[in-house]
Amino acid sequence: MLSASRIQVNGPLQEPRRWRVQAEAEFKDIVLTPTFLDDPIELPAGRLTFAPTEAPGPGPTVLRLDAVRVRSGGDEAVLAGDIRLSAADATLDLDLMATAVDWSKVETIADRLARRRQADSRPVRGRLGLRLERLVIDRVHLYPFNASVHFTAAGTQIEIERAGFCGLTFIGRMAFDGPVVDAYLVPVADVMPLDGFIACLSEEKSLFSGNFNLHGQLSVRARRDEIVNALKGRLTFVAEDGTLRQSLLFARLFALLNLTEIYRGKLPDFSSQGLDYKRSTAVLDIREGKIQIDDWSIDGRTLWIGSRGEIDIATQQIDFTIMVSPFKTIDRIVNSIPGLRWVLGGRLVAIPMRASGSLEDPQVVPLSPAAVGTSILEMIERTLLLPIEIIQPLVPGLEETPGGTIRR
Secondary structure, three states: OEEEEEEEEEOOOOOHHHOEEEEEEEEEEEEEOOOOOOOOEEEEEEEEEEEEOOOOOOOOEEEEEEEEEEEEOOEEEEEEEEEEEOOOOEEEEEEEEEOOEEHHHHHHHHHHHHHHOOOOOOOEEEEEEEEEOOEEEOOEEEOOEEEEEEEEOOEEEEEEEEEEEOOEEEEEEEEEEOOEEEEEEEEEEEEEEOOOHHHHHHOOOOEEOOEEEEEEEEEEEEEHHHHHHHOEEEEEEEEEEEEEEOOHHHHHHHHHHOOOOOOOOOOOOOOOOOEEEEEEEEEEEEEOOEEEEEEEEEEEOOEEEEEEEEEEOOOOEEEEEEEEEEOOOHHHHHHHOOOHHHHHOOOEEEEEEEEEEEOOOEEEEEEOHHHOOHHHHHHHHHHHOOOEEEOOOOOOOOEEOOOOEEEO
């Protein structure tokens, strides 16, 4: 149903082309079936205003949408703003509000429209403001997503005012040149609760409490199907005053260390208390589809853990060298190995381990001191400001392999 009111027509009676028309229209339960959509467009209710511009003579017509509800399939949105129609182009100044938008559907519609577009058809320019509760791009969910889309002769550009991801907020820009995406993003996290962030980011079943800061930048210029491998950037992470619980990786790490007489009964029980830490820092380099972590440390109340390794973003596979240095068990270590007190002097003790495999099911094995690279030793000494002595404690039933790892 469509009803029009307040219709005004001004202009010379003999020259219809110079008439200036103004009208208001209300509609209800209108269904459109465009060929470029799989589902019809339903317009449950809304109001339109047709108004000429203030320019003298025949000119553009402005179509004003007053909170028009639009449905197609299972998707629903509200449009508000102006569409300016002229012989030369169509200019948008619209705001779109929706609960959720699937980017793959947007691309499908855009491709179909591009194939049907005539070479001499009227170009679309202007701005489209997006206020989305959730934007879904493949497996990535951004919530909320607030941005301004600008349609220009040079292409489409998106200025991101706010994009939420795993509790983080990103600002930045995106541009599209055909199938190529050019983006620059800056994460914003200042004294943010860490609960749930690690689980969302890595899919590891962990509970990591505390507050953290994150700063850095991410950039990419690539086709959409190559974004993961082309993504690059550097991030610095700092967390303080928290507890690490329910981590399968650390549970297996401590279970293996607890096999030794050095640590027996001294390490945290993840089923009850977890690992309290004062400060945890990490420097992440993203490149070639991997997160390279060159400097990751956890300063606990009873021990220090340092690590270096990488995470494959696509496969969620990890490969880390982990060093554990106790604070309150050094005397126990010294007394367990005859002659070690004279060898160590003022050095700290570190025990090497390796974690590899999937994030959901990581495998942890001891490492021989000979298998530890000098770069991680330099990182540890730089962090603790003390020289480090790597030792290999005896683990019942385990023996060293030629590759440097130790197996049962």
